[in-house]
Amino acid sequence: MTQSPLTQDIAMGSPVRLQAVSAVGQPEVTPALEELYRGFEQELLVPLWTEIGDLMPAHPRSRAAAHVWRWERLRALAAQAGELVPVGRGGERRAIALANPSLGGRPFATPTLWAAIQYLMPGEDAPEHRHTQHAFRFVVEGEGVWTVVGGDPVAMRRGDFLPQAGWNKHAHHNATAEPMAWIDGLDIPFQYTNEAQFFEFGRDEISDTERITPDRSRAERLWGHPGLRPVAAGVPAAPGSPLLAYRWEHTDRALDDQLALEKEGFGGTVGPGHAAVRFSDPSTGADVLPTIRAEIHRVARGAETAPVRETGSSVYQVFDGSGTVTVGEKSWTVTRGDLFVVPSWQPLSVRSEAGATDSDSGALDLFRFSDSPIFEALRLDRIHVEGTIR
Structure with a gap:
C-alpha cells in the first residue's frame, strides 16, 4: 500500500501511540496485532477496546483537584498588583484567576469554571468591553465600586451578588478613596474548551452620566421587587437575569427566616441547621445565568451537612464564619473569604x-x-445523598 506524503508525515510524528498489552478482555498480543496497531497510528485511529476504561469509567473522574485558596493571601497579592499593574486597554482588568493544581497551570478553577479576585484602586476605571462568557461578581468585603452594565450603574457592596449575562457591555469605576476587591466568576473554561467565545472592546471611557453613584440601579427599580414582575417589560430577549444586583439584606433575611421556621417545627431547610437560597431570574424563575448556578448556604453553629456528590463542579467562598470543609479525602478549616473547589462527583x-x-x-x-445548569440541560445531572441517587 502506497502512503501519501501527508500520511507519511503523520506516521513519522503521529500523536497516537498504542501498546498491545496482555490483559483480560484484550486481544492476544501477536506480531499481527502489533502491525495492526502501527496501521492505526499511521491513520490516526484509536480503537475503543484500548481506551474504554478511561473514556467510559464507572463514575466521573474529574481532572480537577479539591483545593483551597486563602483570602488573606489572595487579597495581599492583589494589593501588590494594585501598586504594580495598570488597568486599561491590553490587560483590561486587574483580575487574578485561581489555577487548579491539576489542570496544567491553566487559569481555570475547574474544567468549566473561572474564579478570580479582581482589585480596583481608588479613582480607577476598568474600561468597557463585552464577551460571550457569562459572568458575575460577588462581594465578600468593602464597597465603593460601581459596575456599569449597558449604561446602568450598579453599586457593589458586601454580600451583594451581581450577575451579568454574556454579550452585555460593562465597565467598572471606583468612586471612593479606598481600593476594593471582589470575586469574579465566569464560564470561560467551558466556552474555551468548546471554542464558542467572542470578545469585543467597548469605549475607552464611560460617560459622565454613567459615572453617577445611585443607591439603586435602573434594573433594581424595575425588577427588584419580590414576587412582582413589571408588565410592560415582557420577557427579556437575551438570556440571563435582567436584575443586575441581588442585595445582601434580602439574602440574609431569607436565610434567617428558614432557620427560624425550622426551630418552630416547620419545613424550609435543606437539612437540620442548613438553610440555602438560590439566585433566580425574576422573569423566568430559572437560574440567573444559562451556564452558572449561584447559591448562598447558611449552616448553623454545630450543624454538619451530610456528604453530597454531584456531577459537575463547584467553587465556594466563605462569606462569614468558620468551619471545617471535607472534599473527598481532604479537609480544611476555613474562615471568611477563603475559596475552595469541589470537583465532579x-x-x-x-x-x-x-x-x-x-x-x-x-x-x-x-x-x-x-455549572449545574449545563448538566441539567444535557440531562447529565446526578446527585448522591446518603445512599440515594436522583
Whole structure:
C-alpha cells in the first residue's frame, strides 16, 4: 500500500501511540496485532477496546483537584498588583484567576469554571468591553465600586451578588478613596474548551452620566421587587437575569427566616441547621445565568451537612464564619473569604464552627457557584445523598 506524503508525515510524528498489552478482555498480543496497531497510528485511529476504561469509567473522574485558596493571601497579592499593574486597554482588568493544581497551570478553577479576585484602586476605571462568557461578581468585603452594565450603574457592596449575562457591555469605576476587591466568576473554561467565545472592546471611557453613584440601579427599580414582575417589560430577549444586583439584606433575611421556621417545627431547610437560597431570574424563575448556578448556604453553629456528590463542579467562598470543609479525602478549616473547589462527583460535607466573634449571623455562610445548569440541560445531572441517587 502506497502512503501519501501527508500520511507519511503523520506516521513519522503521529500523536497516537498504542501498546498491545496482555490483559483480560484484550486481544492476544501477536506480531499481527502489533502491525495492526502501527496501521492505526499511521491513520490516526484509536480503537475503543484500548481506551474504554478511561473514556467510559464507572463514575466521573474529574481532572480537577479539591483545593483551597486563602483570602488573606489572595487579597495581599492583589494589593501588590494594585501598586504594580495598570488597568486599561491590553490587560483590561486587574483580575487574578485561581489555577487548579491539576489542570496544567491553566487559569481555570475547574474544567468549566473561572474564579478570580479582581482589585480596583481608588479613582480607577476598568474600561468597557463585552464577551460571550457569562459572568458575575460577588462581594465578600468593602464597597465603593460601581459596575456599569449597558449604561446602568450598579453599586457593589458586601454580600451583594451581581450577575451579568454574556454579550452585555460593562465597565467598572471606583468612586471612593479606598481600593476594593471582589470575586469574579465566569464560564470561560467551558466556552474555551468548546471554542464558542467572542470578545469585543467597548469605549475607552464611560460617560459622565454613567459615572453617577445611585443607591439603586435602573434594573433594581424595575425588577427588584419580590414576587412582582413589571408588565410592560415582557420577557427579556437575551438570556440571563435582567436584575443586575441581588442585595445582601434580602439574602440574609431569607436565610434567617428558614432557620427560624425550622426551630418552630416547620419545613424550609435543606437539612437540620442548613438553610440555602438560590439566585433566580425574576422573569423566568430559572437560574440567573444559562451556564452558572449561584447559591448562598447558611449552616448553623454545630450543624454538619451530610456528604453530597454531584456531577459537575463547584467553587465556594466563605462569606462569614468558620468551619471545617471535607472534599473527598481532604479537609480544611476555613474562615471568611477563603475559596475552595469541589470537583465532579467528589463528596462534600461541611461542619459549622462559627460564632459571634467571627460571624454576623452566628453561622457559617457559604457562597457557591456551579455549572449545574449545563448538566441539567444535557440531562447529565446526578446527585448522591446518603445512599440515594436522583
